[in-house]
Amino acid sequence: MAWLRILAVIALVIVLLCWTRVGVWAAFAGGELRLDVIFGLLRVHILPARPKKPGTEKPKKEKKAAKNPVKPRLKPSFTLEDGKDALRTLLPPLKRALNRTRRGIRVKPLRLSLTLGGQEDPAASAQAYGEIQAAVWGGMPLLERLLDIRDPHIHTDVDFQAGETAAAGEIGVTLRIGTLLAMGFGMAFPALGWFLRWRKRCKTRPSKPEERPPTDPGPEACKTEPPAA
DSSP, X not given: OHHHHHHHHHHHHHHHHHTOEEEEEEEEETTEEEEEEXXXXXXXXXXXXXXXXXXXXXXXXXOOOOSSOOOOXXXXXXXXXXXXXXXXXXXXXXXXXXXXXXXXXXXXXXXXXXXXXXXXXXXXXXXXXXXXXXXHHHHHHHHHHHSEEOSOEEEEEEETTOSSOEEEEEEEXXXXXXXXXXXHHHHXXXXXXXXXXHHHHHHHSOOOXXXXXXXXXXXXXGOOXXXXX
């Protein structure tokens, strides 16, 4: 019966692995970002990178010039229409996946502060502030039904005396590996279909014409017609 014990141990390991929580923690303020990765009880610091000790950096080797220069490839572009198509395609299966997980994604902490600078264009800043408020108050009830958000705090404001927008916050998102796998299976085919459509559009989308320098008008352009008699 040794194989039964092996199967029981494997099943126990799989169950424990599926119940293990993974996630990220991020904090930003004043243009500085801090990022940690969470795996169970472990927490690994990612950003900002710790300074290296002197003498540990390896000297960089000089790259040899290629005999046959490679032609630059066209970079895929992402437009507003691509974003709308992504929302139409991925939002319904994402809602279904989150409903199946029964608030299996935990958001803690959630503290965000955003102050819009409205010195240059007060009217546009006031309009943007209204749209952000509508998105927050309209979207948070839906998110709280789908996610486990504990003690959220979101503050938005507009400062007509400031020229720049100031943002700061702290957010942590964790979920079980089993929840992540369930969401992945539910989102795999819709995401793959959208990605293939986007790649096809990028290939058929015309590239931007290169800027050409103004041509020399030449000596003939300097000739003036004789005045009419």
